[in-house]
Structures are given as C-alpha cells and as structure tokens.
Amino acid sequence: MxxxxxxxxxxxxxxxxxxxxxxxxxxxxxxxxxxxxxxxxxxxxxxxxxxxxxxxxxxxxxxxxxxxxxxxxxxxxxxxxxxxxxxxxxxxxxxxxxxxxxxxxxxxxxxxxxxxxxxxETISASGEKGIQQAIMSGGPVETAFTVYSDFENYAGGIYHHVAGSVAGGHAVKMVGWGVENGTKYWKVANSWNPYWAEKGYFRIRRGNNEGGIEDMVVASSPxxxxxxxxxxxxxxxx
Incomplete structure (x- = not known):
C-alpha cells in the first residue's frame, strides 16, 4: 500500500x-x-x-x-x-x-x-524471472512453500532442504533477492516474530523452486x- x-x-x-x-x-x-x-x-x-x-x-x-x-x-x-x-x-x-x-x-x-x-486487479507470477519482475514492478509479493522439519531449525544463512519430513505449508512475504558466495537466494519476511532467524527474515535458495516457493506469488497490480x-x-x- x-x-x-x-x-x-x-x-x-x-x-x-x-x-x-x-x-x-x-x-x-x-x-x-x-x-x-x-x-x-x-x-x-x-x-x-x-x-x-x-x-x-x-x-x-x-x-x-x-x-x-x-x-x-x-x-x-x-x-x-x-x-x-x-x-x-x-x-x-x-x-x-x-x-x-x-x-x-x-x-x-x-x-x-x-x-x-x-x-x-491482483496479479500472479511464477518462476524466478517472473517473480523478479513482479517484485521490481510493484514491491513485495505473497507466496507459500512447503515447510520441512529442517526449516524449523533454521537460524540463519541460505536455506535449502536437506533432510526431514513435511511439517506443513506456510505463507510468507517475498521482498527481494541476492547472491552470497555464488549462491542465489530470495529474501523472505516470516511471521514468527522479529527475533527469529535473521531479524524475522530468512533466505532461501533461488532458481530451483525450493519447497515450491516459486510455484506462484500473488500481489495487487502495480x-x-x-x-x-x-x-x-x-x-x-x-
């Protein structure tokens, strides 16, 4: 808004x-x-x-x-x-x-x-390039992804699923992206309080649809x- x-x-x-x-x-x-x-x-x-x-x-x-x-x-x-x-x-x-x-x-x-x-209108986008364009055009977007048990132990860094069972689905706000030491990531705002992980945010691998996070994002039209x-x-x- x-x-x-x-x-x-x-x-x-x-x-x-x-x-x-x-x-x-x-x-x-x-x-x-x-x-x-x-x-x-x-x-x-x-x-x-x-x-x-x-x-x-x-x-x-x-x-x-x-x-x-x-x-x-x-x-x-x-x-x-x-x-x-x-x-x-x-x-x-x-x-x-x-x-x-x-x-x-x-x-x-x-x-x-x-x-x-x-x-x-509301808009939707999927895939790395489509989501980047949506964020560039109108700002943060809403998405959802599959949470595995190893994400529940996340404390920082760039997350990718390694082990553990499905814990459920979770909706979050994707705010941007970056690269660290050659690894591409999305920066995402979580709702688990501002002290969780990276001051309430987490980073997750970008470009490989980690946990289905690139399946679809939604936002209001720019x-x-x-x-x-x-x-x-x-x-x-x-």
Whole structure:
C-alpha cells in the first residue's frame, strides 16, 4: 500500500482483520488468493502488532490479539516464550473484529471508515524471472512453500532442504533477492516474530523452486489504486 501510493499511505493493514475475516479457518490456514479478494471487496482496517508493539506503535484500529511467541529453532536471543510455555498457551482462532480497539486513536476509531482497499486487479507470477519482475514492478509479493522439519531449525544463512519430513505449508512475504558466495537466494519476511532467524527474515535458495516457493506469488497490480474504501466507493458513485 505504501509503495503503490508512493508513500502517501504509510499504514499497516490489520492482520487481525485479514487473517480472521478473510477465512473461517483462521489459524488453521488458508490460501494466498483469499486475503487479496477480501481486502479488495471488503477492505481492511489498520492494525499493528500485539498491544501496540512493533514499528507503528499503538493507536491503530485493530491490533493483533495473540501474544508474541517463540516459534521453532534455537531460542537464541528471542525474549518471547516458546509455544505451549507460560505466556504462550495454545489458543483457538479469535473472531474477526467488528469494532476498533478501545485504545485506538480518534483518526482510527471508527471501524467502517478505517477500511482500506484497492481498485484494480491482483496479479500472479511464477518462476524466478517472473517473480523478479513482479517484485521490481510493484514491491513485495505473497507466496507459500512447503515447510520441512529442517526449516524449523533454521537460524540463519541460505536455506535449502536437506533432510526431514513435511511439517506443513506456510505463507510468507517475498521482498527481494541476492547472491552470497555464488549462491542465489530470495529474501523472505516470516511471521514468527522479529527475533527469529535473521531479524524475522530468512533466505532461501533461488532458481530451483525450493519447497515450491516459486510455484506462484500473488500481489495487487502495480497499477492498482489504494485508498480508504469509503473514498473509493464515493469516486465510483460519482
């Protein structure tokens, strides 16, 4: 949204709204198309991380309601409790929000008027060159890949599957690419907290469709226009 609006809209969309509003499965998983359809058709309110933590702080409409936890791999300097430990108990998916948090600032207090959406198409791309072009044209893209048990022990470097069984599928945000010591990689933002692995990111081999990560990526079109949903609807009516 920030890139598409050329910096005019620098706000995060609510993971609470999108994750639990776009799909009834919630924490049970979903696919990478549904969130974009939800944002386009119904819009998403703004929201930050648990209790206003994270770079955008507090005061947005609907922050994520589940606490930070340590997910997989070495604990390292991660200050958050491991899954199942005190402070990170197993929980069911929360309901999608229908109103803003009690501590939301005045500019983000009204749920209906805080919804952001886009007018335009979603795009998909696959393969190394196609994904590079998509990122160059419009910024980060969403993808999914197969997680093997050896990825759960990843702590840094360029990952490639060596051993272990399938643990499940996982959706992530691909933000760029590079080369280190002759090995090509994708740089990917994970959702397992900012202390995990490489400050919340990981690198994975590029060009060999590691874990199916190059099968398909999804994003809004570079020509899509982002704005408050109410403003977009008013323009359409006019």
């Amino acid at each position: 920030c890139i598409a609006s050329k910096g005019a809209v620098m706000l995060p969309l609510s993971a609470q709204d999108v994750c639990f509003g776009a799909s009834a499965d919630g924490c049970g998983g979903g696919d990478i198309d549904t969130p974009w359809e939800y944002i386009k058709s119904r819009g998403s309110v703004t929201g930050g991380q648990y209790k206003g933590t994270g770079p955008f702080g507090a005061g947005l409409c609907s922050d994520y309601s589940l606490p930070h936890c340590h997910h997989h791999g070495p604990q390292g300097k991660d200050p958050y409790p491991a899954e199942g430990a005190p402070g990170c108990a197993s929980q069911s998916s929360p309901q999608a929000p229908k109103s803003c948090d009690s501590d939301a600032k005045a500019s983000h207090k009204d749920f209906a008027s805080d919804k952001y959406s886009f007018h335009g 020509s899509a226009k982002w704005s408050l949903k109410s403003q977009a609807e008013a323009q359409i009516v006019v």
